[in-house]
Amino acid sequence: MEFKGVIVLFLVQIFLIPNGHSENILFFHPVSTYSHRISVWPLVQRLVAKGHQITFISPYPNKTPLANVTDLVPEPMSSFVHQYIHDWFMSDCALGLAYKFKAKTMYYAASCLTPLYYELYGIVPDTASIPEFEYHYRSPMSFYERFVTTIQPLVWTYKMSTSHDAITEIIREKLNVPEMPNIRKLAENTSLILLAEYVIDGYPQPLTPNIISVGGMHCQAKINPLPKNLAEFIKGSPEGFVYISLGSGVNVNNLPEKFQDVFFNSIKQMPHIQFIWKWTGNKRTDLPKNLHIGEWFPQQDILGHPKLLAFMTQGGRPSIQESICHGAPVIGLPVFADQDLNTQRLENLGGAIVLQFDSLTETTFQNAITEMTSSKKYKTRMTQLSKLYHDRPVKPIDLALYWTEYVLRNENTDHLRSMSRNLTWYQRRLLDVWGTIIVAVIASITVIAYTIQRVRCFFKGNGKFKKE
Secondary structure, eight states, X not given: OOOOEEEEEETOOEEEEEETTEEEEEEEOOSOOHHHHHHHHHHHHHHHHTTOEEEEEOSSOOSSOOTTEEEEOOHHHHHHHHHOOOOOOOOTTHHHHHHHTTEEEEEEESSOOOHHHHHHTTOOOOTTTSOOTTTTOOSSOXXXXXXXXXXXXXXXXXXXXXXXXXXXHHHHHHTTOTTOOXXXXXXXXXXXXXXXXXXXXXXXXXXXXXXXXXXXXXXXXXXXOOOHHHHHHHTTOSSOEEEEEOOTTOOGGGSOHHHHHHHHHHHHTOTTSEEEEEOOSOOOSOOOTTEEEESOOOHHHHHTOTTEEEEEEOOOHHHHHHHHHTXXXXXXXXXXXXXXXXXXXXXXXXXXXXXXXXXXXXXHHHHHHHHHHHOSHHHHHHHHHHHHHHOOSSOHHHHHHHHHHHHHHSSOOGGGSOGGGGXXXXXXXXXXXXXXXXXXXXXXHHHHHHHHHHHHHHHHTTTOOOOO
């Protein structure tokens, strides 16, 4: 059977099979955390509402089954993700499937754009002001930091070029497509990128027309009442409560005991504040009376609760977006990947305090809680950011739906792609132009200096040039 479709990579790949006015769509979600599935799920729901048939392959089963959605969880994929903590998001191998089934390709970028994207899609990055997520720099950057950030896209391109060659050979053999182009060429022909980022949770940057910002499309507009047990627990503190969640990619039960002690001892010493902590795994027996733990909580309903004082989070993109949507002040405790970049961005905007595990103590923990709960500036700032975040001409979920179906309706999207993708890395950065200008300036200065020197010699020699 021939697939006419779209593949969304990074987190999700989509294959589409013609079926009258609807499409059979496959979301391929190979390596990620469950929260990334949550962030793209509203798009699945809207596509189903438009009559499309969805198949969703991922390492995690859906907690809320949906009609017309077939959920598949391959055991090898699930085992791999649960054993491999680092989430590399990109799923280039599936580009081979897209080629085999003649499907179109889209990326759904649930995190920030990595430097590799810049070279693939002809983007001239703003490396002068936007930090590179891998090195945890803060803006504004020093000369050295700007230097490292500037060369990183080229370093990534070089590294990936070698892996692309190896991946290409494997795919050609396993899928029996010996004529398939290099996987990099397939990646360059991606129809569209849905970027889960906005200028508040991310940095303002120049993007090409085929990159659509849909950050926050999973944020819910309605805040529901909390479950009875949570509501009763929150009533126990007149000041309010702090919500702690280190995301779906971190098993807090596996945290070193010294870090667990920092949390528990600090919470015990702040009995005037209630704490709610999303905790997976075995529970400790020495729980403070002002701490309520559970494996799952309605996070957005909690973040929108009027008595919330602060949200302590690892800083994954979905959690940061939810905190902005609901105006919840953040205490960031980043663990890996883009989390330093996300939390530092919010700190720069005045809505967060960022801690680090390598320097985390009971004192720094309590100071952050005290600062966040005693000062109104963080809540005020997050309320302002929330208003800006929602003030858009089109809702992000509507944009995501429109552009997904736009790719379905049209044969190609070449007109949206940057023309500079066909240039070399130095042409794209105008290094050849600036190099020519610099050489011309140096040559002109040299000629002028030489001419002046010769004229001076002429007059010093009574109208005669001295022989060298």
